[in-house]
Amino acid sequence: MKISVIGCGYLGAVHAACMAELGHDVVGIDVDQAKIDALSAGTAPFFEPGLPEILTSSMASGRLRFTTDMAEAQDAQVHFIAVGTPQKKGEYAADLSYVNAAVTALLPHLRDGALVVGKSTVPVGTAARLAELVASAPVDAELAWNPEFLREGFAVQDTLGPDRLVYGVPATEARDRAIALLDEVYATALARDTPRLVTDYATAELVKVSANAFLATKISFINAMAEIAEATGADVTQLADAIGHDVRIGRRFLNSGLGFGGGCLPKDIRAFRARGEELGLGSSLAFLGEVDAINLRRRDRMVELTREALGGDVTGKRVAVLGLAFKPDSDDVRDSPALDVARRLQDEGAIVLATDPEAIPTSQRVHPELHYAETVAEATTGADAVLVLTEWKQYRALEPADLAGAAGTIILDGRNCLDVDRWRGAGWTYRSLGRP
Numbered sequence: 001m002k003i004s005v006i007g008c009g010y011l012g013a014v015h016a017a018c019m020a021e022l023g024h025d026v027v028g029i030d031v032d033q034a035k036i037d038a039l040s041a042g043t044a045p046f047f048e049p050g051l052p053e054i055l056t057s058s059m060a061s062g063r064l065r066f067t068t069d070m071a072e073a074q075d076a077q078v079h080f081i082a083v084g085t086p087q088k089k090g091e092y093a094a095d096l097s098y099v100n101a102a103v104t105a106l107l108p109h110l111r112d113g114a115l116v117v118g119k120s121t122v123p124v125g126t127a128a129r130l131a132e133l134v135a136s137a138p139v140d141a142e143l144a145w146n147p148e149f150l151r152e153g154f155a156v157q158d159t160l161g162p163d164r165l166v167y168g169v170p171a172t173e174a175r176d177r178a179i180a181l182l183d184e185v186y187a188t189a190l191a192r193d194t195p196r197l198v199t200d201y202a203t204a205e206l207v208k209v210s211a212n213a214f215l216a217t218k219i220s221f222i223n224a225m226a227e228i229a230e231a232t233g234a235d236v237t238q239l240a241d242a243i244g245h246d247v248r249i250g251r252r253f254l255n256s257g258l259g260f261g262g263g264c265l266p267k268d269i270r271a272f273r274a275r276g277e278e279l280g281l282g283s284s285l286a287f288l289g290e291v292d293a294i295n296l297r298r299r300d301r302m303v304e305l306t307r308e309a310l311g312g313d314v315t316g317k318r319v320a321v322l323g324l325a326f327k328p329d330s331d332d333v334r335d336s337p338a339l340d341v342a343r344r345l346q347d348e349g350a351i352v353l354a355t356d357p358e359a360i361p362t363s364q365r366v367h368p369e370l371h372y373a374e375t376v377a378e379a380t381t382g383a384d385a386v387l388v389l390t391e392w393k394q395y396r397a398l399e400p401a402d403l404a405g406a407a408g409t410i411i412l413d414g415r416n417c418l419d420v421d422r423w424r425g426a427g428w429t430y431r432s433l434g435r436p
């Protein structure tokens with residue numbers, strides 16, 4: 001099938017490459033010339049495991065190409081909208097200007113029978129409005145909403161093998177045709193019995209934001225328990241293991257620490273709250289304000305813990321920060337708790353040297369004033385304290401001997417990911433968020 005993917009960021013570039021990998025003929029379109037140049041050269045514009053390989057194979061097969069020219073979408077039967085929906089400046093609501101612009105620019109290029117498929121995360125009610133815009137096209141075209149649940153770091157795997165497919169389709173006679181086209185797109189996943197839920201626009205939009213709200217709530221729940229654990233001498237990681245054995249609760253997404261960041265959970269819970277208020281249902285989603293507040297307090301506590309460990313004042317103290325990305329296996333630093341803590345410590349007068357296996361270039365772009373080191377050895381040499389803020393596999397595996405160049409023996413575990421006995425046994429002062 002001929003497919004266009006409009007917006008080639010973390011979501012769209014992976015989606016385009018994976019659709020081509022599945023045998024479709026795909027054109028990826030973006031307004032960012034540099035991104036399109038990189039993708040056209042077969043280079044992934046960000047770090048995502050597995051993406052370079054499928055980009056190379058799909059481009060070599062001739063089934064994948066990239067352009068900034070929207071007219072090249074004209075042959076496609078299905079058009080995925082994968083542009084950004086960031087938080088508006090100074091507000092909680094989502095900025096829908098990119099989605100509106102993308103759909104508007106696509107309209108003159110739609111062919112008869114085309115299906116425009118929303119993938120971006122949007123406030124409930126957006127699809128119904130965009131459906132009217134699509135209906136104004138000079139041809140017979142329809143809109144469907146097909147939210148995406150991929151996780152960065154596992155984006156290729158999640159796109160090729162999603163855990164569920166949700167189709168929000170029109171209530172008109174075009175419904176069956178929209179379902180048939182989406183079934184053709186996802187034939188490989190459907191052949192493996194991937195659950196498929198066909199619903200209306202509003203439910204499809206809400207499935208996405210409520211899933212992220214639930215995940216964020218689960219993380220903030222365990223981080224609230226970490227606050228209580230810290231005050232009472234309990235161990236939040238043991239608590240998570242114990243409650244996680246109850247299958248009704250489950251252990252996943254109960255990792256306490258610095259909390260959630262990234263381009264999705266923080267802005268999605270805020271946009272959901274803002275939408276609730278617009279609907280006159282602010283109280284139904286008011287708890288998300290608390291989820292957000294608990295999450296942001298973790299960053300404050302990490303800065304405070306560093307201050308405490310360094311005798312009450314970080315001024316002039318050397319602090320090594322290991323980890324800048326919002327999570328391991330990604331170079332994404334959007335709303336990254338790690339980068340935020342590093343920056344705040346530097347603002348307080350600490351001499352911060354930060355490192356990350358992949359996220360130095362992305363961090364440098366937003367915080368050129370921070371000092372970066374290419375290796376752990378370089379970052380930790382002469383350090384009074386070492387902070388682990390993103391739980392990359394290589395940081396979890398660190399041994400005290402690897403930090404022999406540090407001046408002090410203070411290690412602060414912002415992700416509750418280190419072996420306490422290994423560090424204390426080697427004479428280090430180990431402190432964390434919620435472990436005694």
Ligand SMILES: NC(=O)c1ccc[n+]([C@@H]2O[C@H](COP(=O)([O-])OP(=O)(O)OC[C@H]3O[C@@H](n4cnc5c(N)ncnc54)[C@H](O)[C@@H]3O)[C@@H](O)[C@H]2O)c1
Binds near residue numbers: 006084
């Ligand atoms: N990143 C994820 O893991 C993920 C997962 C599921 C859903 N989402 C949702 O997908 C959407 C995209 O997220 P992202 O992380 O890929 O964002 P991103 O910022 O990485 O990518 C968005 C891309 O859209 C492009 N763009 C903007 N306006 C355009 C236009 N008019 N025409 C063509 N391209 C345009 C930008 O240049 C950019 O490359 C958001 O709504 C997000 O919430 C993201």
Ligand SMILES: O=c1ccn([C@@H]2O[C@H](COP(=O)(O)OP(=O)(O)O[C@H]3O[C@H](CO)[C@@H](O)[C@H](O)[C@H]3O)[C@@H](O)[C@H]2O)c(=O)[nH]1
Binds near residue numbers: 152252259262263
């Ligand atoms: O137990 C946990 C799990 C995650 N996190 C943090 O939560 C954030 C988000 O992690 P994760 O959800 O794995 O990453 P994303 O790639 O942002 O994926 C989320 O956001 C995407 C965009 O909407 C959705 O598609 C995914 O389903 C949803 O998991 C990161 O900062 C993690 O460090 C924790 O603090 N504790």
